[in-house]
Amino acid sequence: MTHTVSPRRLALALLIALGLNGCGHQLNNQAPAAQPPDAATAPKLERIEAAPAPSPVAAKQVPMPRMAISAPAYMPAPPRPIAPPPSTAQYPRFDDRPWQRVAEAPVSTFSASVDTGSYANVRRFLNRGALPPRDAVRVEELVNYFGYDYAAPAANAATPFAVDARLVASPWNAERGLLRIAVKGQDLAKQSLPPANLVFLVDVSGSMGPQDRLPLVRSALHLLTNQLRAQDRVAIVSYASGTRVVLEATPGDRKDAIHAAIDTLNAGGGTYGEAGIRLAYAQARAGFIGEGINRVLLATDGDLNIGVTSADELKTLVEGERKRGVSLTALGVGDSNYNEALMKKLADVGDGSYHYLDTLQEAHKVLVNEMTSTLAVIAQDLKLQIEFNPVLVQEYRLIGYELNNLTRQQFNDDKVDAGDIGAGHTVTALYEIIPTGAKGTVDPLRYGEVKDAKSADPHAKELAWLKLRYKQPGQAESKLVQLPITKAAAWPALAKADADLRFAVAVAAWGQWLRGSTQIGDYGPAQIAALAHDARSGDRYGHRAEFERLVELSGSLKR
Template structure:
């Protein structure tokens, strides 16, 4: 465990990382110089320019461009899809536990925030909608002149015994790339955890793919656990990866055992390394979308590191009305498939979209933290044909906006040839509309009940009075979610959180650990400490005093 940080750590530059298990330094390659011939300690502390580090990886991540500030006078409306995927956090954890800082595009703030459970109030039994909505406002911890807005959604919970019967198809990649301890063996053990939760009315099929495809186990009742586990135990890896054929066979098996009114889902476990048949994302996405409309959903369980195609795993789950998870350990599988069994399998609201309209009388600028891959246009909010995120039983969804209040210094300069609308006195008509109350914004949500083609609308004001002066006065869950969001931005080297770094994140997270039943928040704190120790700028700061004599000696040797 690294020692507590003593120095303030600023936002990092783009992190250098490696992918080879044999190399555990955060630096992969450094531009040639005479210093490279010296001792390792001298290399790490004399003229080491991390910006020259060479990054090599064969994993595939969807490119992310961090959300920028928006002027309310130009773009008052923000629209995005809900997201309950958690894969980014587990993957980032895997990087750090291997002694590496994560790839930039592996870091998605919303998935890291939503990895954790939050104690938001459940909807009441007689509520018209299957989820509750809560908002709170606080001063921003990294800029006191700005504010943070939290939007929190809590899905109604269901007891496992009350779930509809489940028709599950385990689709397992058994190609040669899965023949590693952290891949097929982990998948076998993980699915056995799920099998232990099954009831007699549930049924499971097992389909595999490599060069070819095979139905290893036809639909089998959930109480025949020994038979299902034996089929899983006999799986072995080898050959190519014909994922398209495997997906098609799994869907055929799902249709053959389809339960009307039940849960019908394919669970795809793979490293995503497709190399036979249709391998492009667009065609596979179209296949999954067709089956989604036919009532068969798809969730993905990603494993592995080298050649890991996370971009494909996430796209397939998003378009399959399922969720994406990354399994870096059996503990993570237990979280997803046991602790969150009902959330993972039972959908209570489909195609959940959020739209926030900010009041220009109170808000000058805003930015949404995360959800870059879930952005929607304003028109798509009302289009019921546009797919969006699904919410499982008991799921929580958290979204954070940073806000520049009216009258505060903003981030975007006024245009030279356009009137500076934000500083003009509003008309009487505008004043009347804007002075309705202390409404900071107007929140709208659209969702479909499972099986419905028509969405329902939920609307609620976001009040400025619901504000605390300091993040330390916010509720425990708000504080912790903010700490996670800050860490995600710091890892990405974001300039939008100023000098807010690990020391500040740790203080905030430690103040919000709560009961922490499963130890997830304590683990987060350890990961923040580890990431600070791995970070090249921090490492240089910690070792500078110790290495000055060595650097001087090297300089003397060079002059000789």
Template structure:
């Protein structure tokens, strides 16, 4: 217990700066202890149910209520992106992000009758959880993804605009994927024993095994008080052998995560497939308490291995002791993706429905930079991506790590903009030079913004640049005049900001998000949008309690 408390304090006081972002020390938030709530259907805990003997207590006797475990869940603190004056800061630069863990984690809270902690809500991960029917690159296109931009009126302030930037990666059939060398790194420590942790992970990995081909290789490494190679590299079509190894996993002991990561990388190197997909897939609640627990040292380890060609993705599970801050940061540093598994259905979404995008990277180190035209835009703010911010100089620095885009992935970014002539939110500086910014050349006077995207082909060390202008419309289109994907993404972004208690969306609330989302449900093949409607309704009820 002393070691667990020591590591919790250390992790709570240590921040891993986003790779490539300006160095800044940000505390990691410890989520407040949740009030008593219904037990999640996926994680029944016997100790939380009253014993039948309690019903036979004598009148006036005090029932014994078992103590609840301390809540040591950790979320990285951040503040919402503020309004910026175009005359003073025309450039906005950030890394692409395809993580979706925030949405699944928020869903888990709401399904248990609680609103999530503020810092568990990241707007970009909420928006990017959903699939969108963006047009992908055309056959024969040299670039691996398409880019689209569109403008509409903001639902919380009709005089303001919403600029949507959408990236759609080219899709690949599973059969055409390069051979994969996957190392399943599974935490089997005592904290993983509840049914919503190791048992869920085992079922999830079996779903992934079902997708493996004969050319693929699967290894299984575990860690608890020690480490173990449960299954050396095995052909992906030996499914019974792999599943039997997974089924044997049992939770017990402490958590030597750093040693497990090192062993997993050693296994990945041993089975390395040249030109293939080489990746460690970590499944854990992140509760490290043995060996190296300093996130900075773990970051260095993952970063070094990333440079040698082995990616690192994370599947988070757990609740009261869940270290989301560490799970997200390790995946970001390892050129992987972070997902949170609250149900087996979520595992199916990530590991089956999105199999190719979860594993196959089509573009690395994807960075976006938007320059707003001061002749047409007064102010702007980026919704989300706070933990993905980059400096102006880092956009052109090919040594700076950024997010990767998988096959078929869609990435959506939303800016709220205040057009020229509409009252802004930020006062002008007193000691600036008098007069207006440099005049926009007549040839560019009809532009709203200039968008640049940098990316690297997988395995390349040199980036490529895509740049294009967004034209200034004669008037802002009403939100109900744009496509359903734009409207649905807006509803999700608005709800995420409402959950965070944002002061930047006026009186916009869950009911407003619900109205927009219902009308924009569109093609809902897997029912994810219908589920979103239910979560929004539940959140509105919880807010009133």
């Protein structure tokens, strides 16, 4: 009788047979051969016959036997993706300026600013595929990032800057106007700068390790070192968990020694910023140059975690050193832990400017192309105040400068700190105005008094009265500059304005759009890019062309 054996039993039998054969072979190699057992006593083995070969059709239907593979006792879980650390970046918070009725608040006062950090930081966000946080966008810093070909003061001018005011129609509301106030500082040749006593204060804490932080700062300082003259002096101070004088004051023509000291800066440890700032100022005082430039250049992500970390206490420290004649410029780097609020505050009270370095090209712009503007101050504590005429202007709003607001009384108070203007710097401010008789945004007071346009007021044709206060470097008493802004017969169309004015309006519009402002209606990236494209003349470094690309990119990122 023939037994049919299943494929599984056949495979099992073959495995057993192979195992026994292997054991017997091993034993034959280790012991004498055993005698064959007697037939009577030999155990009987069941005879297993192979099943007949299946037909081709059956072979297709019968699966091949599978070998059972036992799983290991422990199977490691697949690795989970590491989430990026939560952002702790800090930006100064503020609300957009509201409209003001001239009959109730005719005077607007603010401090000048030449900070540009917001633009470079916004660019970093966009190049990484994200729109910037609202509070990272400061319209005036976007506008003042660009150079404008404003008329410079005459060589024998009484003031170190020239002022110009222009009025055009608003591109987002034809019934309204835009008033541009432009300030152009006297330019100085690099060779004619006073001798500079500089202290590079570099954060070398662990958070500065990434390529876009300390390595970028080292490259930036190398660029600045190449611009130094023999009469300049440089010291280098670093801070992490502790502080260190990396290089004592060294003449600017000893570039090899300065470059070598910069190359020794490596990241690691905590962030004892307060002690670093104190040590840097001590070095600056030790090398103080009378009638020269005495400045600390702070390069950091602002992530302080040892010693005094309060912004107000650090502000007091920097403010005290400013009064002793040593200023501070802040060069910010970093992203997720970046403390821009601190960087901007220290630069503002330190009589310096704030810049953000997102690329080496930006460092070249700030420290090479604009070296004289960054280091040499021609006017200190510059304040602007404008009084609008209610006969011609019903409402106004200043675009930007929310963090530079001053009271009407502070304009005449020489103890109040304000912005400093460097050699060749330009300052641009834009007001949007609603003429008297047009539809406004604020209800008038019931008992407010408004002059009639037909009155005998001798200033009836003046749109506004502009005043500026500033101090000569090192002086305690301010000087006053004032001039009228007269109204033309009609506001010229923006298309007829010069390229600089048109481009400044495009940048201001983009800043408002990025902040989600409702003041510009449906005016968005398409119109802004077109306006900027037509105003790209004189784009020596390609900054305006880059702006146009960023505007288009931001429009694509909007959800």
